[in-house]
Amino acid sequence: MSGILADLAQHGFLRNALLGGILTSVVCGVVGSLAVVRKMGYVAGGVAHASLGGIGAALLFGASSLWGASAAAVAGALLLGWMTLRGGENEDTAISALWSVGMAAGVVCLSRVEGYAVDPSTFLFGNILLIPADELLAAGIIDAAALAVAILLYHPFKLCAFDEELARIQGLPVAALHLLLMTLLALVVVALIQVVGLLMVIALLTLPAATARRFSRSLSGMMVRAAAVGSACTAVGLLVAWDRNLPAGATIILLAGGVYFGAVLLQRLRPHRGER
Amino acid sequence: MNAIELKNVSFGYDGTPVLSDVSLEIPQGAFAGLIGPNGGGKSTLLKLVLGLLEPDSGSVELFGKPVSRSRGLAGYVPQFANFRKDFPISALDCVALGGKGSLFILPGERKRRLKEAAELLEAFDLSGIADRQISALSGGQLQRVLIARALMGSPKILLMDEPTANVDSHAEHCLFEILRELNKKLTIVLVSHDVGFISEYVSTVFCLNRRLVAHPTSAAEGELLHELYGDQMRRILHDGGHHHHGEEA
Incomplete structure (x- = not known):
């Protein structure tokens, strides 16, 4: 324990990674709660995998992988959002298509990147400890912006998630709000890819929120608890991984999963203490 | 002034007509029922009044203003299934x-x-x-x-979709007491396929089956119901124990 504290004091990059991971978990708690109540977990999964296409294309053309991932994630999210709004196309099919086509595009692009071999596992499993400080800062700014928008528009987001028909009747711009939420989701996904990698984005987005849902009586309460659970899992997971030389993303997810299944079990054993 | 006024409204989904040339006036302060068989266009009419749909032709006004400029004047009570209960x-x-x-x-x-x-x-x-x-x-x-x-x-008008769909008969009775009290201050329109409930309580009944026929409650019986619902309705009237006479309400 004292070893970890000494490392934290000594290594700036470890502090930055911890700070970045916690900030991302906070945003993730807020946007993830909206995603969980709207049952949009798999949308996030599709968007995450689509971003690999953007990462591959960016590296192929010498651009930053963060911007490539952001562009592909936002484009994929808006495409899904637009398809859902128009109806017609089966959302499940659209997500599957985005999921695998994005992945395929990424693999093909990465295989063509010249000069040095790119290890896709960096993006698949993430490693926040290896991310350069400037990218971490950019992700932090994206996080902060997404958080600000989500808090500012909390009321209409909540109403649309709970009762979209009422939102329409009240004359709220439901379609625009939906696309905006999809954009926020995409940005959070990009930030999460750095922390846990794109394969495990769904887990960190939904597990803390689903855990919080079990103990919350309001959406705002759920968001606060999800942010707390996510931050705790990320911080502890990161430090344990550092200390024991484990992969950080996977350690964080194992913790978040353990907390979630623990909460489910706890409520099963003491049903009347759980709030319904 | 009329609370709701539809003039020659037609609407269809992908070319299938749902409402044909419907004109309707519900005066301010009324307690009106809109009944009709499933698929007769009740929900569509409600959506037009709430501004969720635009008519293909004709006009829809709430208190003399187009729906888009009268938001907040209508309060809407949906059926339960419309939002996330969890x-x-x-x-x-x-x-x-x-x-x-x-x-x-x-x-x-x-x-x-x-x-x-x-x-x-x-x-x-x-x-x-x-x-x-x-x-x-x-x-x-x-x-x-x-x-x-x-x-x-x-709001100045209360619109209710299928008010009896999810409540037992006791709750139904309480509901009516509440609505009668509310009707002293605002216009109420109930939309239902449940002819029994509606015609017991409301003062005006509009029967909708793509086209519209308006009647005071007492006339919403016999031939008209037969015309709207066919034999099935007559069977309900005879066997189902529903009554439509004001004095039994």
Whole structure:
């Protein structure tokens, strides 16, 4: 324990990674709660995998992988959002298509990147400890912006998630709000890819929120608890991984999963203490 | 002035006509019922009045103004199935979501809305369940919560979709008492396929089956119902124990 504290004091990059991971978990708690109540977990999964296409294309053309991932994630999210709004196309099919086509595009692009071999596992499993400080800062700014928008528009987001028909009747711009939420989701996904990698984005987005849902009586309460659970899992997971030389993303997810299944079990054993 | 006025409204989904040349006037202060068979266009008409759909031709006005400029004048009580019942929200907070639409709600406004919602819950004798989760309410309680929500912001007309779909006969009776009280202050329109309930209570019945026929309650019987519903309806009238005479209500 004292070893970890000494490392934290000594290594700036470890502090930055911890700070970045916690900030991302906070945003993730807020946007993830909206995603969980709207049952949009798999949308996030599709968007995450689509971003690999953007990462591959960016590296192929010498651009930053963060911007490539952001562009592909936002484009994929808006495409899904637009398809859902128009109806017609089966959302499940659209997500599957985005999921695998994005992945395929990424693999093909990465295989063509010249000069040095790119290890896709960096993006698949993430490693926040290896991310350069400037990218971490950019992700932090994206996080902060997404958080600000989500808090500012909390009321209409909540109403649309709970009762979209009422939102329409009240004359709220439901379609625009939906696309905006999809954009926020995409940005959070990009930030999460750095922390846990794109394969495990769904887990960190939904597990803390689903855990919080079990103990919350309001959406705002759920968001606060999800942010707390996510931050705790990320911080502890990161430090344990550092200390024991484990992969950080996977350690964080194992913790978040353990907390979630623990909460489910706890409520099963003491049903009347759980709030319904 | 009319609360609702439709002039020669036609509407269809992908070329299949649902409403053909419907004209309708519901005067301010009325307690009206809109009945008709499933697929007869009731929900579509409701959506047109709420501004969720635009007519292919004709005009829809609420209190003399086009629907798009009269938001907030109509309170709407949906059937239960329309929202997420597993959403983490208390009865009080659910009521507070009603009223005028707004993108930003500042803390002062939020406080004012919660106060109005608490007063409405009290008026419906629901203060005891204000903190209860929506998912834990009974059918009758949930319906009264939704009526309270529709009354946020003091609308001038209350629209209810299938008010008897999810409540037992006792709750149904309570509901009518509430509505009769509310009707002293605002126009009420009930939309239902449940002819028995509607014609017992309301003062005017509109029968909709793509086209519209309007009648005072007493006439909404016999030949007309037969014309609208065919033999099936006559069987319900004979066997189902529904009565349509005012004095038995």
